[in-house]
Amino acid sequence: MDLLIGIDVGTGSSKGVLTTLEGAVVARAEAVPARASERTVMPAPGHVEQDADAVWWDDVRGLLRELTVAAGRAGGSVAGVCVSGIGPTVLPADAAGRPLRPAILYGVDTRAVDEIAWLEKELGAEAIVATGGSALSTQSAGPKVRWLQTHEPDVWERTRYLFMANSYAVFRLTGAYVLDHHSASQSSPLYDVGARAWVPEWAAVVAPGLELPELRWPGDLAGHVTPAAAAETGLAVGTPVAVGTVDAWAEAESVDVASPGELMLMYGSTAFFVAPTAAPVRHAPLWTTVGVRPGAYSLAGGMASTGSLTGWFRHLTDPAGGFAELFAEAAAVPAGSRGLLTLPYFLGERTPVSDPEARGAILGLTLRHGRADVFRSILEGVAYGIRQNLEFIAASGTPVELIVAIGGGTTGDLWTQIVSDVTGLAQQVPRERSGACYGDAKLAGVAIGAVDPNQRWNAPGITITPRESDADVLSTGYRLYRELYPATAMIQHGLAELERSAVGGARRPA
Structure with missing residues (x-):
């Protein structure tokens, strides 16, 4: 029996799944850090990093060992592997592919503000949007590459490779230096969305003297497992490995969101929105990217701190406890959180305000409020941010006829119910909620020619519908939410x- 392995390297943990060629789950695995605070480090304000070997590769090889053993117990063999991961990230490596420093993470890392301004002046802000599809932001990988040259010239001088989480895993497994087109499209201003290619003249400015990875699609074959990688992972030498992509897009693939009119809403450490489009749609401050499949595009957005914010609050109030009690308490609090309002900008904010200097706020506190009220207000604050993003997507002319919700935040259904109540929109939660790693298994099957990319991989589970009873109070809360950031930004x-x-x-000039 041929089996597929999908692995997703996440911000808070990594997950893997073993499936049949038809998408039936045979085994699951998760790599959960003993100390979550040591997994993702913030060495300075605005700096968010992970160690590529101690976190990414340790997770990948550990999950592969576990899942290959599970494959043997099931009487099968691994026919293909695919890894996705957080992104876009920037990991410089030397001529041997060894990381030179911790990886700089995606839009939650806001260090490159001055570099954004420098690149806009050097290349032209309008030209960057016309070529790359989106304005530069903290989500863009290009300014962080420039930051390395400016602030760590010794590292840059030794840099020969630039990796993201999925491409580093591919390199360790196969020795191939490749990157998927979608991840590249989040590397603005290095990538031309219309031409679906690197921009050589801009690469000479952003990454001078560096060879950029070969571009392939996420479901393409990247290479085969080397003897060294086989010894570390338990995979057979020669096992095919797919290129993979950024986690959110693998997540969209896991729930078959690939057609215009559909939208994936990911409830993870961050909230993420992926709306497939037939052609590039440019609408500030959202992100225009190429999609997972050849010729596809998407309009995307992301909030900086959602699940990470609930995790912060749980650790702050009950380090030894779990989420079940918190969510049960929050469910007993009425809509509106008894007059509390949370602005969830605890790591700055990506879309729609695009402000790395934004900060979180909990407004309306009195001595009558308890932790359940505050936690409920955090859930509602994120829901208000989701509504604001969905309104921007609608204003772009991109229709949203079906919202598919996925991710850890869908567990228990309270958060998804609050989001539907706030937005007035229904959400479909799929039967299989393994997430990005499940989409990776599908991409592994596509890469070996065993799975049709248009095959429906997941079945609908439940549908969350909005409740009219709380509409008025939540509409008031949303109006106040929209007023809070402009009133307090300075x-x-x-x-x-x-x-x-x-x-x-303090930042230094670029």
Whole structure:
């Protein structure tokens, strides 16, 4: 029996799944860090990093060992592997492919603000949008590459490879230096969305003297498992490995969101939105990218702190406890959180405000409020941010006829219910909720020619419908939410500067 392995390297943990060629799950595995605080580090204000070997590769090889053993117990053999991961990330490596420093993470890392301004001046802000599809933001990989040259010239001088989470896993497994087109399209200003190719003249400015990876599609074959990788992972030498992609797009593939009119809403450490489009759709401040499948495009957005915010609050109030009690308490709190309002910009914010200097706020606190009220207000604050993003997507002219919700935040259904109540929109939660790793298994099957990319891989599970009873109070809450950021933005920026000054992390000019 031929089996497929999909692995997703996540911000908080990594997950793997073993499936048949038809998508039936044979085994699941998860790599959960003993100390979550050591997995993702923030060495300075705005800096968010992970160690590619101690986190990414350790997770991948550990999950592969576990799942190959499961394949043997099931009487099968692994026919293909695919790895997705957080992205876009920037990992510089030397001539042997060894990481030179921890990886700089996606839009939650806001260090390259000055580099964004420098690149816009050097290349032209309008030209960047016309070529790359989106304005530069903290989500873009290009400014972080420029940051390395400016702030760590010794690292840049030794850099010969630039990896993301999925491409580093591919390199360790096969020795191939490849990157998928979707991830490349989040590397603005290095990539031309219309031509679906690197921009050589801009690469000479952003990454001078560096060979960029060969571009392939996520479901293409990247290479085969080497003897060294086989010894570490338990895979057979020569096992095919797919190129893979960024986690959110693998997540969309896991729930078959690939056609215009559909939208994937991912409830993870961050919230993410992927709306497939037939052609590039440019609408500030959202992101125009190429899709997972050849010729496809997508309009996307992402919030910086959602599931990570609930995790922060759980650790703050009950480090030894789980989420079940918190969610049960929050379910007993009425809509509106008894007059509390949370602005969930605890790591700055990506879309729609695109402000790395934004900061979180919990407004309306009195001595009558308890942790259940605050936790409910966090859930509602994220829901307000989701509604704002969905309104921007609608304003772009991109129709949304079906929302498919996926990710850890769908567990228990309270958060998804709050989001439907806030947005007034129904959400379909699929039968299989393994997430990005499940989409990776499908891409592995596509890469070996065993799975049709248009094959429906997941079946609908439940549908969350909005409740009219809370519509008025939540509409008021949303109106106040929209007013809170503009009213306090300058204060937030001042506090961000105080934070940098307190830890010696003031930005230097690019």
